Amino acid sequence: MSQLVSYELEHRQATSELERQNEQLEEFASVVSHDLLNPLQVAEGRLELAREEHDSEHLDAVARAHERIDALIDDLLTLAREGKQVNELEPVDMGILTENCWQNVATTDGTLMADVERTFQADRSRLQQLLENLMHNAVEHGGGDVTITVGELDGGFYVEDDGPGIPDDKRDDIFEAGYSTAEDGTGFGLSIVKQVAEAHDWHVRVTDGSDGGARFEITGVESTAE
Known part of the structure; x- marks a missing residue:
C-alpha cells in the first residue's frame, strides 16, 4: 500500500511539472505568434x-531567413499545442540536413565539423529544429568562434562544441522550459530539443565534449540502413 501511495504521489508530481512546462511553452508560443508575426509580415x-x-x-x-522564421513559428506553435506528436517520418540525410542547419546559424567565425553520413527516420522539420537549437545554444554560450562537431553514435548521433561546457549540477536543469544562463536567452531552446527527441521516442543526454565543451547525445534513432 505504501508503495502504491508513493507511486501515486510521484506520478502526480510529474504530471504537475509537465503541465507547468506545457503552460510555459504555450505562453511563449502565444507571444511568438502575436509579437513576431506582425513585424515579420512588415519585413x-x-x-x-x-x-x-x-x-x-x-x-x-x-x-530564405523569413521563410525559416515562418516555419519555426509554425513548428513552435505545433509543438506547444500538440505536445509529443510528430508528423510522418521520412528518411533524412543527416549530412545534408546538418549543412543546411548551419546556414541558419548566426555566426561568421564559427566552424562546423560534420562527420555523419547516415540516413535516419525522422520528422524532417522537427529534426532540423533540434539541430538548429543545439547549434544556436553552442554559439550563445561558446561565442561566435565556437567549433561545433556533429558525428555518429551507435543508434544515433551527437552534437558537441568546444565552449565552456555545462556543470554537472546544472545538467538536469538545462532542459526545463524557461531555464537559461544567458542574459538574452529565452530558455526554451533545449526544452524544445528534449521535446522533439521525446516525440520521436529518442533519448537525449548531455555530457562532456572531447574538447571540454558540452556534448549532446541523441540515441534510439532508427537508421534506414538498419
Missing part, C-alpha cells in the same frame, strides 16, 4: 519593395 513586405528596386543575392538570403 516581408519591405523585402518585396526592395526587390523591385534592387537585384541582390543578399535579398534572397533575407527571403
Whole structure:
C-alpha cells in the first residue's frame, strides 16, 4: 500500500511539472505568434519593395531567413499545442540536413565539423529544429568562434562544441522550459530539443565534449540502413 501511495504521489508530481512546462511553452508560443508575426509580415513586405528596386543575392538570403522564421513559428506553435506528436517520418540525410542547419546559424567565425553520413527516420522539420537549437545554444554560450562537431553514435548521433561546457549540477536543469544562463536567452531552446527527441521516442543526454565543451547525445534513432 505504501508503495502504491508513493507511486501515486510521484506520478502526480510529474504530471504537475509537465503541465507547468506545457503552460510555459504555450505562453511563449502565444507571444511568438502575436509579437513576431506582425513585424515579420512588415519585413516581408519591405523585402518585396526592395526587390523591385534592387537585384541582390543578399535579398534572397533575407527571403530564405523569413521563410525559416515562418516555419519555426509554425513548428513552435505545433509543438506547444500538440505536445509529443510528430508528423510522418521520412528518411533524412543527416549530412545534408546538418549543412543546411548551419546556414541558419548566426555566426561568421564559427566552424562546423560534420562527420555523419547516415540516413535516419525522422520528422524532417522537427529534426532540423533540434539541430538548429543545439547549434544556436553552442554559439550563445561558446561565442561566435565556437567549433561545433556533429558525428555518429551507435543508434544515433551527437552534437558537441568546444565552449565552456555545462556543470554537472546544472545538467538536469538545462532542459526545463524557461531555464537559461544567458542574459538574452529565452530558455526554451533545449526544452524544445528534449521535446522533439521525446516525440520521436529518442533519448537525449548531455555530457562532456572531447574538447571540454558540452556534448549532446541523441540515441534510439532508427537508421534506414538498419
